[in-house]
Amino acid sequence: MSDGTPIEVAVATDAALGEGPTWDPAAERLIWVDILGSRVHTHRPADGTRTVTDVGQHVGAAKPRAGGGLVVNLRDGVGSYDPDGSFTWLHHDPVPGRRGNDAAVAPDGSLWAGTMRYDERPGGGSLVRIAPDGGTTTLVDRVTISNGLGWSPEDPRYAYYVDSPTRRIDTLRVEEGKVVERRRFATLAPGAGYPDGLTVDADGCVWVALWDGGRLHRYTPDGILDRTVPLPVRRPTACAFGGPGLRDLYVTTARTGLDRPEPLAGSVLVLPDVGQGLPGTPFAG
Template identity: 35%
Template sequence: MTATVPPAVLGTDRLELGEGIRWTDGRAVLTDILSGRLLAAADGPAESHRLIAHLPCPLGAVAPVEGRPGHWVAAAGTGICRIGPAGRTEWIARPEDGAAVPTRMNDGVADPHGRFWAGSMAYDTTEDAGSLYRLDRDGRVTRVLTGITIPNGPAFTADGTVMYLADSARGVIRRYPIDPASGDPGAPETFATVTDGSPDGMTTDSEGGLWTAVWGTGRVHRYLPDGSLDRIVELPAGQPAGLCLGGADGRTLLVTSAHIGLAAPGPLDGAVFAVRVDVPGAPAAPYRPADPADTP
């Protein structure tokens, strides 16, 4: 089924590379990756997004820290950091420092067990140069997957035992079993293959459906748990990038987009969109440090 209701546009801003949108504490936050900005999304079409923090490096995505309003963990620069009030930054690890090719962090999210996951990619999209990292609750950072070109997501089922991870350059979404105690991924299986465009940001809903923005097509896909394509949402922007489910009832699909690389961007390339859907999703899971004082 293809949605025909025009999406609402949130904000007057047009983002270079809008990504990492998350619904938390009754609002949507998002990133403009290459400018290093963390933004609170506008509520309507006539306002601007509000600046929360501005890092001197690319900022891929954040997760809220449980019980600490205004505190975040972030996939940024060459690693993972904490962001405190007024944008104060403290680095946890920079595992991509000294990489063979210039590399930055990309997408990231917390899982239902309180861990934070973040992927890295080469600026020039060198094949297999990307990795997936896990920040455990005790503050340890572990490289859990290698050989990825452009990792996006991940997204988790509600019980945290299944992880979906896109390798956008290959047009594939893989599904991994996750050990709930250790967080270690098992052997993957191919969940879905996208032949037109590239799967980008992802989220799951309460029925176990997987939503993904499809870069280069102006579309969002919803897949059923068996991997079959259930729904397509058309957007008036060619490069949808990140998405989440939010709003008061969890039934608003929020989608970021980008104008980077477009020779002649349209008026809505780089906009943030809102579309009403039938199946709700949950707010963004928080990072839960084992020591609650372990924040900025």
């Protein structure tokens, strides 16, 4: 159902391709990236404190580390920043014409990191698992635009996964570090937009941002669409729960490629007290 959920602007900014919101409970802050701006942003709602860090190349995601600092999915691979700002490559794998895209930390503390071609060539990307020691395993190959990731709170062997052009959200069952089963969870109708970033709430429901769809969808654990939230932007990119008690849903947005101006495109939106999120897992490396 569509509803009148209140929507506020959490951070008014002009990101070209805002992505990957993540709540960092240790610092009580939201982390997100502007992929094409090569910047990692943070925002602390309690006092409005913000930081912006230029990481020198396109950055698809930034996630907290257990010992402090960040792990980042960059154009040329996956690396980590220590709290003092020093940088180390965990998986340096530069491929001309390819960059990192969305990523998420699995319940076991590993990072699942996706890639895609700049020209969005079908099958040009992949989804890989980066262990805390930097060991790398390919989970899914021949991906076009590797996007949203989340895990079932009932059984962490099951992950939700999006390859955007398929218009599908799939479930992946992982055993001993390998994907042993992939099934369709939900499919968007033509014209509804493309599934992008997602998050899973405490009820096991999947919230997904619809690129070119201008809305959020929530699906029950059975894959039934039970909630639609229209947004004041055409290109929402991802969503994540944060704030006090993980009750607020933050939504990143993009302004790249729009054919007409949108005042809020590129800003971070927030839906206050819209549901109950789950605590995230920091990267164990």
